[in-house]
Amino acid sequence: TDRYAVIGNPISQTKSPLIHAAFARQCGQDMSYAAISAPIGGFSQAVADFCREGGKGLNVTIPFKVDAVMIADHLTERAQLAQAVNTLRFDESGVLGDNTDGIGLVHDIQVRLGISLRHKRILLIGAGGVARGVLLPLLEEGPARLLVVNRTPDKAEALIARFADRGHLAAGGFADIADQQFDVLINATSASFGGECLPLPADCFAPDSLAYDMAYGRGNTPFMTQALASGAGFVTDGLGMLVAQAAESFFLWRGVRPDVLPVIEMLIAAQR
Ligand code: ATR
Structure with a gap:
């Protein structure tokens, strides 16, 4: 054994x-x-x-x-x-x-949920260890662009610096989301664990958007609740x-x- x-x-x-x-x-x-x-x-x-x-x-x-x-x-x-x-x-x-965290996320989105990341507009929220772990596998799927936002914008900037040659990447704070829509929005912050909501404008979700919370637990996380209320068509936790x-x-x-x-x-x- x-x-x-x-x-x-x-x-x-x-x-x-x-x-x-x-x-x-x-x-x-x-x-x-x-x-x-x-x-x-x-x-x-x-x-x-x-x-x-x-x-x-x-x-x-x-x-x-x-x-x-x-x-x-x-x-x-x-x-x-x-x-x-x-x-x-x-x-x-x-x-x-x-x-294997990033490839696990990519498989879950593409295989289980059947949503391709190719040519999609991706928003990755958070710039801690969890976000760092999934960035390369997401980029390897060839999204149209990937925006990383973080409460502390400097950390998002620092995070993408190492991946700069890997795709169409940008970084910023929550204010940089204004007037943009995303096909796939991924919560890689620890905000859900504290029961906290993220300052996301409702119009960043579209009817065919996927809102993916990497956290999981009983019932919907605050991010999932927010995404549903903002009209996101596909909402899931990270199980x-x-x-x-x-x-x-x-x-x-x-x-x-x-x-x-x-x-x-x-x-x-x-x-x-
Ligand atoms: P992990 O390894 O789980 O990613 P971390 O390195 O402590 O843990 O990172 C936590 C992430 O969640 C960070 O991006 C953090 O934002 P800051 O860099 O500004 O601290 C984010 N985060 C935690 N609580 C948050 C909240 N209430 N609102 C927004 N972002 C939050």
């Missing part, structure tokens, strides 16, 4: 063991998947212990995604540009660090992304791509 785990602090809220156990059953993989709480400052020790005991891979979550960059011997390009790692794989060639990023990690480890839909349905049923 190959051993995997998710490592973070706190970790009790994680759905990853449930998701990966479901993937393993579905794909007939002989593996276990646990949750590890590492003390702050004790991340590299906890990883070394897990690896020494024969662990094959880890998912890394808050607050260790940046520490995990330092631990890896090799980084995928998307992890390098995100400067954050959510997946580690241990094998003969050492420790590989990857970041699908959670499962899709897990599927990409699973693929990196096992070489098999699980079907995400039954697992999303299982999680929704468990929330009821």
